[in-house]
Amino acid sequence: MALNLYNSSRVVSRDDQVICGASRARYFPMVIQSGKGSCFTDLDGNDYIDFSSSAAVLNTGHSHPRVLKAIKAQLDQYIHFSCDYLYAEPQVKLAEAICRIVPGDYKKKVSFGHSGSDAIDGAIKLARAYTKRPGIVSFMGAYHGSTFGALSASAICHEMRRGIGPLLPGFQHLPYPNCFRCSLEHARSTCGLACFSMLEEAFSTYIVPEETAAILIEPIAGDMGFIEPPEAYMTALQRFCRKHGILLIADEVQQGMGRTGRWFSFEHFNLEPDIVVMGKALGSGLPISAVVAREEISNALEMPAHLFTLQGNAVAAAAALATIETIEEERLIENAKMMGDFLKSRFRALMKDYQVIGDVRGRGLSIGVELLADRELKTPDPEAAVKITYECFQKGLLMLFLSSNVLRIQPPLILDAATAEKAVDIVEGAVKAYSKNQLGDEALAVVKGW
Ligand SMILES: Cc1ncc(COP(=O)(O)O)c(C=O)c1O
Structure with missing residues (x-):
């Protein structure tokens, strides 16, 4: 079932009237209400794990005490x-x-x-x-x-x-x-x-x-x-x-x-x-x-x-x-390295099962997962990036992409193992659904990306 974004969508329409369009790369029509640690909640009460840290800003997480x-x-x-x-x-x-x-x-x-x-x-x-x-x-x-x-x-x-x-x-x-x-x-x-x-x-x-x-x-x-x-x-x-x-x-x-x-x-x-x-x-x-x-x-x-x-x-x-x-x-630099190694190993394991994952790279909690239509030719698959990130969003994981086909994985450095596991499971579900051609085209009309 699609997310209820009723309250968010009302703010998005008002935003469209008064905010300069050049000041945004369009991803998801969602409005944050509150955040704590690695997670946040939107205006309609939907909860998300944050794999973006608001574009690598919230290294200490949302509202660190x-x-x-x-x-x-x-x-x-x-x-x-x-x-x-x-x-x-x-x-x-x-x-x-x-x-x-x-x-x-x-x-x-x-x-x-x-x-x-x-x-x-x-x-x-x-x-x-x-x-x-x-x-x-x-x-x-x-x-x-x-x-x-x-x-x-x-x-x-x-x-x-x-x-x-x-x-x-x-x-x-x-x-x-x-x-x-x-x-x-x-x-x-x-x-x-x-x-x-x-x-x-x-x-x-x-x-x-x-x-x-x-x-x-x-x-x-x-x-x-x-x-x-x-x-x-x-x-x-x-x-x-x-x-x-x-x-x-x-x-x-x-x-x-x-x-x-x-x-x-x-x-x-x-x-x-x-x-x-x-x-x-x-x-x-x-x-x-x-x-x-x-x-x-x-x-x-x-x-x-x-x-x-x-x-x-x-x-x-x-x-x-x-x-x-x-x-x-809080030794967050060490945690970034440890959690980053864990996430990379999980994504690299997924590479074996899903051809669309063409490369996993990065250091600490700054990880790129490159999506390819053809591994041999290294042909980018921007549609996969749009559909997979949109599906993750629907399932409660905020993850962006950049360079048209690279999943941008930059969670807060306070990330814990249980949250990381849960997030990768969501990504795996989305990659699996994409690979089985189960994700519709709705995302293509919503998400433009960067
Ligand atoms: C590497 C790098 N340099 C500079 C900037 C510009 O920073 P700001 O958006 O705070 O002006 C960014 C923003 O994304 C960036 O990623």
Whole structure:
């Protein structure tokens, strides 16, 4: 029986009248009422397991008591006073904690914003100011955000660019190292890191190294479909950047804050980026982002070249500090790794029975399950992604997909084994029904996705 979404649908119709359509990728017509831990309830009383964490935001889960307590305590003191003009201790405490969790034995400084996008813009400003060079190199298929700087660095789809140009000058995009779909059609074992040779060739022909300020990379590319570059590529990239005085910027907006089983995904590659960008999960749902850079890079921008009236808002900063403390004290990074390994092993087992599951990849609780119409040819099956996620939704599991055919599995890091089991059983039921051609076409009219 289909879910009762009567109350949700009334809000969705009102939303259609007043909310700009460009501010949404359409998945399910459901409205949340309340959330707790790994689960939430909608306006019609339907319960769901949350395998999205609200797009990798709720790493501490819905309404973690410790985060709530910190928010309430700060609200009782004061909500905000602009740090553009005065000073605020919640902001300082948070910056101290961030400098501690970002690895690297050197002096760092932090600037705060409200979204991953504005933080990417901040990183671009810092890199240009420090190197006195204009060029920014990022990767095809990457998503770094939707402000003009972040969007200029992104290269994900026409819809995000059409009609709004010109974007910022000075940006170039190179192929992301993707061993599952190598753009050079090499096999991983014999490729000789041809993708890195291609980057070197680009820099020896049309991209001028001494005019390049930074290479911006998401060390595990989330919206590209959870693509992880070979370690040797990342090592070579770091070396290349150092040799040419190009800064390395790590976009940790989606993969950071413990999600991949380390504080930051660049740690899986032993990288030492010059600038680290974070957002999303930092505030457990309150809007706060941060750019962390070596002190000398931070000092390259003149006062007041990068400030926002609400930067480091006291309530958001208190939530973010509580988020860091919760991740540490509840050992959520370890839990992300353990639960992630469990989920991957369950999904890999399903691969044996269901041809539609073409690949299972990712780290910690950032897992991609790629759905294929033909395993041999690696033909994407976007219809499977729509139908399977819609069926899961109907059965009480909120799971998104991205890159058209990759299931996006990013539950809160507090996930427990029983909830994980229950969720995978729902996914298995949906995959089974899809494989037996039992899922109708209704979902295709409802779900558009990303
Ligand atoms: C890797 C990455 N960078 C940047 C952003 C932009 O963050 P925000 O939506 O908070 O502006 C996102 C958002 O999805 C992201 O996934």
